[in-house]
Amino acid sequence: MRLRQLLFRAALLLLALAGTSARAEPDEELLGKARNYPLGTAGTWYGNPFRVGSWSALDKVPGIQTRLVSRPVAASPLPRAAQPAAIAYRYRNLSYTLADYLQRQRATGLLVLKNGEIVAEHYRYGRRDDARFLSFSMAKSVTALLMGQAHALGLVASLDDPAEKYVKALAGSPYGASSIRQLLRMSSGLTFTERYDGQDDIARLARASAGAAGAGSPVDVLRSITQRHTAPGEKFVYASAETDVLGRVLTAATGKNMAELTTEWLWKPMGAEHDAFWRLASDGQEQSFGGFNASLRDWARLGLLLANDGKAGSQQVLPRDYLLDATDPARQPPAFRPRKATPYFGYGYQFWLLPLRERSFAMQGIHGQTVYVQPSSGLVLVLTSVWESASGKQNPQPYEERDALWRGVLQSLGGSTAE
Secondary structure, three states, X not given: OHHHHHHHHHHHHHHHHHHHHHOOOOOOOOOOHHHOOOOOOOOOOOOOOOHHHHHOOHHHOOOOOEEEEOOXXXXXXXXXXXXXXXXXXXXXXXXXXXXXXXXXXXXEEEEEEEOOEEEEEEEOOOOOOOOOEEOXXXXXXXXXXXXXXXXXXXXXXXXXXXXXXXXXXXXXXXXXXXXXXXXXXXXXXEOOOOOXXXXXXXXXXXXXXXXXXXXXXXXXXXXXXXXXOOOOOOOOOOOHHHHHHHHHHHHHHHOOOHHHHHHHHHHHHHOOOOOEEEEEOOOOOXXXXXXXXXXXXXXXXXXXXXXXXXXXXXXXXOOHHHHHHHHOHXXXXXXXXXXXXXXOXXXXXXXXXXXXXXXXXXXXXXXXXXXXXXXXXXXXXXXXXXXXXXXXXXOOHHHHXXXXXXXXXXXXXXXXXXX
């Protein structure tokens, strides 16, 4: 009788698990499930039903040029915790679980680390652990990390050098006259529009980067930006062009491409598990403002490297003092601190700074790509997504719930949410 009861309960559990796995994922038909989440082409990869497939395998999209970032021979360990974490959060006065979040939002991947251990890892829409997820603007933070290492090695003499000292193609232009530090803080004062309406400056830069007929080169677009909204160094205004300039400074100053720098300075020393890659612009330059692609676990390893202030094991991979300058609100000028730079976030060196008492910061990309880090609690949350909304102004709901989830992770796993 006892054995029969155990078998019956096991059968019920298997049925429950099967029912969970069979549950529909948000907007799965719109996103291409019936076609096994297809890849697009160079002209269609950005839209539905190609987002899931293309945004996790951009190097396989016809017409997209990429450059490899090589993993080391052996990956650093990323062990699983003995018990999965119980994570809950509150949003609009209702309580939710991590499973609820995955049923409410279009997450393709979600991973939580606590002190270097995986306490939650989920893949959705048919994605697997070897998928390399497109960063969009999380690439800006990667670019900033490379800049810190270039400066530490003396290849970039000073963060107050003008960009044109290294990028001769920008000599005599306003962006060329902007200092590296101003560009890191997106404070050149130049008016670069980023409305995501297809008619703005970011659309012009994207078309030039893709080699569209009549779009000119990316440098042509950069040189065309001449109007100012503010004096240099005074105010944060989001502008992807400033990161594009930083990428060009890096390659000119080092004599290497960004894929080589990422391999040597990040991927191999941190012990990445998978190769990564950069998308290339039409002129062969890596798209430093949005073109990096990596697996979920390697995004987590990068977050762990940041949580450990640039150390991988006993090795100091990145300069600690520079990382604090990049991510500590207390080290920013008042205009760049949380609730000053924007109504919520502050802005460091290509990192978003949260208004919490304990240093907490994020890498963020359009459509819901995120790596949250709180070093004092050892917590890292990685989220890759295919949100429809390009801007919180269009639809704030996924942005608000993402923040609520991160606060729930902190509260559930011993982090701090005090402001």
